[in-house]
Amino acid sequence: MTTIPIYGQARRGARRTGGFLVVTALLALAVIYAVTQQAPRVSVRPGPVVDLAAHATASFPDRGGSWLATTVRADRLTLWGRLAARPGGETRVVDAAPGAADESMRESQTTSTLLASMLTRRAAVGARGAQIVACAPDSPAWRAGLRPGDVIVRVDGRLVQRPADLDVPAAGAVRLLVAPGVRGREGVTSLAPAREAELALPADDSLARAAGVRLASPRVAAFTLPGVQGPSAGLMMTLAHLDALTPGRLNGGRVIAGTGSVGLSGQVGAVSEVGLKMRGASRARAQVFFVPAPQYRQAAQAASGRVTIVPVSTVQDAVVWLCAHGGVSTACPSAP
Known part of the structure; x- marks a missing residue:
């Protein structure tokens, strides 16, 4: 019979206990990291639909109808949240967008106000510059x-x-x-x-x-849109500015929503998550939804209710459509 000294058994038990504690500590650290650390992924779903007239920094004429900017809500996912996420329906998990979204919104404010003033040949009303x-x-x-x-x-x-x-x-x-x-x-x-x-x-x-x-500084006539980032409200801000700068009622008394970035030459650029923005516009009972022309199919697939989807390549395209469908304004090309 071999006798194992008691102190040897104790040493082996201590080693096993120590190893178990180390493994447990490492697992705990891994869980804490997974729960707290941000992964470069976000869950996105339809966000608030913003009535621009209610967020103007200057007096905005009440002529009936509405100009609505559509948004998406993006929530950063932890690694744990990324593993547990079950996207579907109105929620998607996507890569976090790189770049400075705050600066692109500031530039969009500048572009939309300057563009409206150039289109109407009115004094510059840019928010920046x-x-x-x-x-x-x-x-x-x-x-x-x-x-x-x-x-x-x-x-x-x-x-x-x-x-x-x-x-x-x-x-x-x-x-x-x-x-x-x-x-x-x-x-x-x-x-x-x-x-x-x-x-x-x-x-x-x-x-x-x-x-x-x-x-x-150009006269300030901007929109305060808390929490809204990126350039996608550019088209709707430009149309709202056009309506405010000119007599008449460019929207024809209807609820007009849309999305699209704008450039100083009037072009309308593609934006992200058009389908989710279309769903938000449908829930807000928008009657018209302007969308960048290459993204028309995305909007059509997500639409519900009675909403007319209008693809546009330039701000002028949107103005011409509005004027041909009930808009009455000196902004219309045929106006005297």
Whole structure:
């Protein structure tokens, strides 16, 4: 018979207990990590449908009907939530969108207001940007073709929020993105596209002074949309601005919803989750839903109720459709 000393048994038991505790601790840490750490995935579903008139920073005319911006709600998933998620129906699990969504919303605000002012040939009402109010003859800005009324939107690729953004040192070549000033009578028109201008500037502690311009903020007429990010409200904000800037009732008294980004030349760009936004518009009893033309099928597959889906490639397409279907406004191409 072999006798095992009691102290040997105790040592083996301690080792087994220690190993068990280590494994348990590692599993606990793994669970904590899975529950708390963010994975690059989100669950998305229809979000709030926003009545733009109720969120305007300036007085918005009450002429009947509504302009609705559609959204999706995105909830970040932990790794644990990602494993447990059971998408279906109105919920999808997708990769988190990269990039600065806040900046794209700010740029969309700028673009929509400037675009509306250019389309109607009304004074600029941009929410952002720096508008030239004076330009010295034979200055670098003048030689580059800039004139009073033009709005500087970007400097070397950076979005301009206010005139103070140009109160920075300057020397050498500077590239500007400029929205052309609005001159002439009211009435929707074809757009002079935004353009880039390159200025050769002398050394100065102020870019604006070196360029030979005096700047002011365009009058603010933006929409406050808490929690709404990204560029997809651009089309609807532009149409709402157009309606506010011109007499008449562009929406014809109907509930108009839609989605789509906009550019300074009036083009309407594709956006994400069109189907979910269409479902939100249907629940809000929208009568018309504008959608970027390449994404018409996505909207049609998700539609329910009596809603007319209208594919558009430009803001002008949407205006023409509205005017042909009951819209009465000086924004209409045939208006006197």
